């Protein structure tokens with residue numbers, strides 16, 4: 617049985633662990649959190665999973681490592697230092713980081729050629745994409761192996777040609793979310809209506825076609841060239857940026873709309889996951905974590 621070491625048992629680590637476990641991997645999960653065993657029992661019951669508070673104990677013998685610790689560069693450097701000392705040659709060391717450069721994570725690491733970012737979208741067990749981001753020192757065989765493993769898990773790995781902070785998905789998301797925040801701050805729209813507006817338009821559209829293909833369709837038989845010249849050329853307005861010191865009122869609105877705490881979180885996760893599962897298959901994506909077994 618192939619062995620994966622998952623570093624960090626938070627939102628992302630637990631979801632990766634379920635995906636690997638359901639695809640038939642033996643999972644070792646490492647996290648200093650005192651409730652690690654309880655959390656694993658609650659979320660990963662029935663799978664082949666062992667736990668450890670010590671990464672140096674969970675890493676030896678791994679065939680693949682997926683790091684999902686906190687998004688702090690000093691900590692990632694430290695974790696990858698431990699992984700370098702405790703994993704065999706040829707083992708891919710992938711970070712789930714949302715925006716940190718693989719070159720920063722691998723700085724000074726003796727096995728930089730084995731390090732890359734394998735950035736999932738939340739939750740990794742359902743969202744098809746994994747952005748595979750090599751640093752300048754990442755070996756081609758490391759990228760190939762990561763792509764092979766993610767594909768076998770039923771994911772859609774997309775390999776970036778070079779590293780860039782935030783990669784592609786989160787750069788797009790940042791522009792979009794900044795503008796959503798700005799429009800709420802400016803009193804143009806409320807939080808709940810913004811979410812409904814996106815679900816009823818861009819969310820649905822982008823689940824079926826990407827921005828360029830959508831541009832082709834928006835231009836009719838004249839294609840994207842016509843759209844750019846005809847509609848795009850008039851969109852010359854300044855879009856503004858949100859005030860980072862004035863987030864309070866918007867965050868209050870978000871909490872009023874969706875609630876806070878464990879109960880609200882679990883209710884929202886269920887709604888999101890049920891909806892996601894319902895559309896994966898009709899849209900042609902593998903329909904669950906056991907895909908790729």
Ligand SMILES: NC(=O)c1ccc[n+]([C@@H]2O[C@H](COP(=O)([O-])OP(=O)(O)OC[C@H]3O[C@@H](n4cnc5c(N)ncnc54)[C@H](O)[C@@H]3O)[C@@H](O)[C@H]2O)c1
Pocket residue numbers: 623624625626627628629646647648649671683684685686687695712713714715735736737738
């Ligand atoms: N949350 C998201 O939407 C999302 C999406 C994609 C990628 N990511 C990335 O995934 C990673 C994890 O994010 P998350 O949202 O799961 O965070 P989280 O806060 O839910 O979980 C982080 C876990 O790491 C553990 N941890 C702390 N120190 C550790 C150590 N020394 N060794 C091992 N584990 C340690 C914590 O106890 C915690 O359980 C981050 O790099 C983040 O950028 C997050």
